[in-house]
Amino acid sequence: MKSLQSIIETHPFFKGLDEPYLELVTGCASNVRFNAGEFIYRQDEEADTFYIIRQGKVSLEICQPGHEPMVLQTVSEGEILGWAWIVPPYHWKFDAQAVELTRTIAFDGKCLRNKCQEDHGLGYELLSRLLPVVGKTMDASRLQLMNVYGIKSSEGV
Amino acid sequence: MNFSEPDPMVPQPYKVRQIWQETHDTFSLDLEPKGPSLHSEFAPGQFNMLYAFGVGEVPISISACSKNGDGWIHTIRDVGTVTHALHQLREGDTIGLRGPFGSAWPIDESKGSDVVIMAGGIGLAPLRPALYALMESRKNFGDIALLYGARKPEDLLYTDEFESWRGKYGVQVRVTVDNADRTWSGNVGVVTTMIPRVNFDPLQTVAMICGPEIMMRYAVLELRQNGVSEENIYVTMERNMKCAVGFCGHCQFGPAFICKDGPVFRYDRVKPLFSLREV
Ligand SMILES: Cc1cc2nc3c(=O)[nH]c(=O)nc-3n(C[C@H](O)[C@H](O)[C@H](O)COP(=O)(O)OP(=O)(O)OC[C@H]3O[C@@H](n4cnc5c(N)ncnc54)[C@H](O)[C@@H]3O)c2cc1C
Numbered sequence: 001m002k003s004l005q006s007i008i009e010t011h012p013f014f015k016g017l018d019e020p021y022l023e024l025v026t027g028c029a030s031n032v033r034f035n036a037g038e039f040i041y042r043q044d045e046e047a048d049t050f051y052i053i054r055q056g057k058v059s060l061e062i063c064q065p066g067h068e069p070m071v072l073q074t075v076s077e078g079e080i081l082g083w084a085w086i087v088p089p090y091h092w093k094f095d096a097q098a099v100e101l102t103r104t105i106a107f108d109g110k111c112l113r114n115k116c117q118e119d120h121g122l123g124y125e126l127l128s129r130l131l132p133v134v135g136k137t138m139d140a141s142r143l144q145l146m147n148v149y150g151i152k153s154s155e156g157v
Numbered sequence: 158m159n160f161s162e163p164d165p166m167v168p169q170p171y172k173v174r175q176i177w178q179e180t181h182d183t184f185s186l187d188l189e190p191k192g193p194s195l196h197s198e199f200a201p202g203q204f205n206m207l208y209a210f211g212v213g214e215v216p217i218s219i220s221a222c223s224k225n226g227d228g229w230i231h232t233i234r235d236v237g238t239v240t241h242a243l244h245q246l247r248e249g250d251t252i253g254l255r256g257p258f259g260s261a262w263p264i265d266e267s268k269g270s271d272v273v274i275m276a277g278g279i280g281l282a283p284l285r286p287a288l289y290a291l292m293e294s295r296k297n298f299g300d301i302a303l304l305y306g307a308r309k310p311e312d313l314l315y316t317d318e319f320e321s322w323r324g325k326y327g328v329q330v331r332v333t334v335d336n337a338d339r340t341w342s343g344n345v346g347v348v349t350t351m352i353p354r355v356n357f358d359p360l361q362t363v364a365m366i367c368g369p370e371i372m373m374r375y376a377v378l379e380l381r382q383n384g385v386s387e388e389n390i391y392v393t394m395e396r397n398m399k400c401a402v403g404f405c406g407h408c409q410f411g412p413a414f415i416c417k418d419g420p421v422f423r424y425d426r427v428k429p430l431f432s433l434r435e436v
Contacts, residue, residue: 012353059345071337074345078353099342139375140347144335148369149278149308 004029008105011052012078013129021122028111034058034098040081047084047092048109053077056102060094072144073137074099083130085109086116165402168208168253173246174228179314182235183279184244185220188254189228197222197229201264201286202393202421205256207231209242216416218283219257229257232282232314258402260421262287262365263391271299271357273385275376277306277348277368281314283393283420284367292326302329302355306348306372310334310341329355348372349379359384365421367393374431377424390424392431 116123175187220232333344403417
């Protein structure tokens with residue numbers, strides 16, 4: 001059986017992380033799976049976990065009263081789920097629901113935060129991996145907002 | 158002058174063999190030549206000028222050969238005056254057609270390479286013949302990936318073909334929409350986010366992109382970041398055109414004419430013009 005650490009170190013998010021840091025993050029990790037349809041977290045709940053996805057697909061949904069929930073993004077194998085665990089006030093902004101059977105490694109958010117506080121080197125490593133994901137998500141949201149496929153946009157062929 | 162070739166400025170009569178709805182605002186027209194059968198050869202990426210009598214003429218890419226090989230299929234989004242008139246056509250009606258015109262996707266140049274096809278919205282229509290050509294001689298190519306994005310699940314084209322592209326030809330088909338409700342179990346997010354999810358060797362990959370210009374710009378950036386070189390990226394440029402043969406200058410795009418030099422361009426050759434606000 002593969003050890004938790006060997007699974008973590010092969011996930012793209014942690015690729016290349018030095019051994020001592022890997023050991024530190026593994027100390028906060030556990031193997032968690034979600035069945036299709038299961039909610040991983042709900043909007044406004046405390047964000048106390050960080051997930052890396054090993055297999056499956058998760059949808060991020062926004063719910064407005066009186067409206068059907070809307071899926072804004074899906075994340076899948078090789079990607080990460082959630083960064084609210086590192087940004088005060090540590091609350092989820094969306095619902096996350098497993099679209100299919102999803103295997104993850106879940107990290108205790110508080111545990112990770114404490115370790116980052118104690119070892120800024122680890123904090124820097126984690127943030128410099130998280131920020132590009134946050135940046136890409138922002139770019140993607142802007143593109144989605146522009147409704148590029150809409151009739152009045154400057155459509156390509 | 159060769160009298161056996163039709164004058165490129167004179168539309169030839171074509172009969173609507175079949176018209177069907179692809180999505181709520183997009184339809185396909187199967188057109189067959191009236192009178193003596195003309196050649197149906199074309200290169201994937203080329204377009205025809207379709208003339209709705211009394212209304213006007215628009216460039217529309219060829220999205221497939223007709224099933225019996227005599228004529229062409231065009232997939233059209235009803236966005237304005239002429240495309241709406243084309244949408245009103247019924248089987249047996251006649252329209253005018255000039256073409257095929259324009260440059261083609263680099264199918265031969267891609268032999269031996271992996272191929273990444275990225276399409277946004279109606280952009281899958283001009284890329285479908287490229288995909289057919291790759292699948293027809295599948296063994297000449299390495300990994301093939303189709304990354305396709307649309308606004309909503311109901312805007313996706315050719316969904317009934319995806320399974321055979323995947324199963325029969327081993328094409329990595331990744332589809333994504335900008336937003337959806339819970340009944341959609343596919344991906345949600347912009348098409349560029351699909352790039353890391355498919356296998357290809359960036360140093361040996363040819364990419365073909367067609368979609369809204371802004372999508373193509375992001376797609377190029379992402380492919381570049383993943384190691385695909387600019388000389389191996391092909392894009393299409395859309396500009397309104399009139400004559401389609403490089404006479405009138407209506408579609409001049411910097412030093413190039415979209416109609417005769419394009420619509421398919423190698424990215425490094427149009428890069429300086431690609432992100433200009435107005436050309
Ligand atoms: C080389 C080439 C190949 C093309 N291939 C295809 C194809 O395969 N299928 C296809 O559907 N279209 C294709 N197009 C685009 C197509 O030619 C235009 O949609 C068409 O000319 C619009 O004419 P219209 O008279 O219907 O609209 P107009 O009356 O000219 O325009 C009406 C409104 O629609 C908007 N509009 C115009 N064109 C578009 C567009 N493309 N997308 C969104 N909004 C638009 C305008 O801004 C305007 O507000 C291609 C264009 C080129 C240059």
